Amino acid sequence: VSFEVQLSQYAKLVDNRLKHLLPSPKETPCELHEAMQYSCLSPGKRLRPALVLVSCAAFSTDEKIALDAACAVEMIHSFSLIHDDLPALDNDDLRRGNPTCHVKFGEAVAILAGDALFALGFEAIANMNLPAERVVKLMKILTRSVGTYGLVGGETLDILSENQTVSTVTLETIHLRKTASLIAASCEMGAVCAGANSEDQERLRLFGEKIGLAFQIADDVLNETSTAEVLGKAVGSDRELGKATYPTLFGLEPSKRKALELAFEASNLLTHLPNHALLDEIAKYAVNRLK
C-alpha cells in the first residue's frame, strides 16, 4: 500500500471515530454541535492523528488502541484553528476551503465551539481503555503541549510579535510552541499508547518537534509562494499582518533548506525502530509540499 493510500485510510478511520465522539447537532445546543462538526470534520490533512497512529505502529503495536488519542489531538487542533482565525487573532475568512467557523456561525458560537472541542479532547483521553498509568501519561503530555508552554503560549507570542523585530531565538520559540509542541505530543502519545520505554518516548517527542518546526517553516513559505485554491486558506496574510516568519527573517530559499534539513534530522532519530518506514514518509510529507 502506498503512503498516500495509507494516510487516507488513517484519515477515514479517524473521521469515522470523530463522528461518533462529537456531540450530535440534534442535541441541544444544536448550533454549538453543528459548529463543532463543521470545523472538526472539514477536509484537513489529519496529519496529527496520523502521527499518533503511525508512532504507535512503529512499535509493532496495533494502532487502533491509539485511535481516541488521535481523535483527541485532532479536536484540539481544530479548536486552535477556530480561535486562530478569529478577528481578534488572524482574522481569516477561509479555512480548509470553507468559510471560517466565525464567518459561518458568528463569533460567540465559534469561540464556544473551540472551547467545547478543547474540553472534549481531554475527555476522550480520560475515557480511553488503556492501563490508568498510560492514560495519566497521555494527559500530562497533552495538557503541557497545549498550555502556555505550548500552543497557547506560542499563539500569544505570535500575536504580540506582530510588526515587531524579533530575534531568531524568539521566532524559533514561537514556532516550537504554537505548532511543534502539539505535533511532538502526537508522536510521543503514540509511543505511550504502545507502552514504549522512556528513551523511545523521548526520541519520538524529538522526532515530532523537528518535523513540527519543519512543518511551520513550510507553512510560512507556502503563505508566500502558494495559492488560496491549493491551500484552502488565505495567502500573503503573514506579510500583511507583519507576522514573525522564517522567510521574513532569512528569505525563502534558506527557509526551505532549513525545513528539509530538519525533516532529514528527524528521520535519523528513528533508525532502530522496527517499523519506522511510515514515520520517514511523514517526515518527508511535512516538507514535500515545498517542492
Ligand code: IPE
Ligand atoms: C495548519 O495546520 C496550522 C499550522 C500549524 C500550520 P495544518 O496544515 O495541519 O491544517 P489542516 O489540519 O490540514 O487543515
Ligand code: IPE
Ligand atoms: C498555526 O498558526 C498555529 C496554530 C493555529 C495554533 P498560523 O496562523 O501560522 O496557521 P495558519 O496559516 O492560519 O493555518
Ligand code: MG
Ligand atoms: Mg496564527
Ligand code: MG
Ligand atoms: Mg492563522
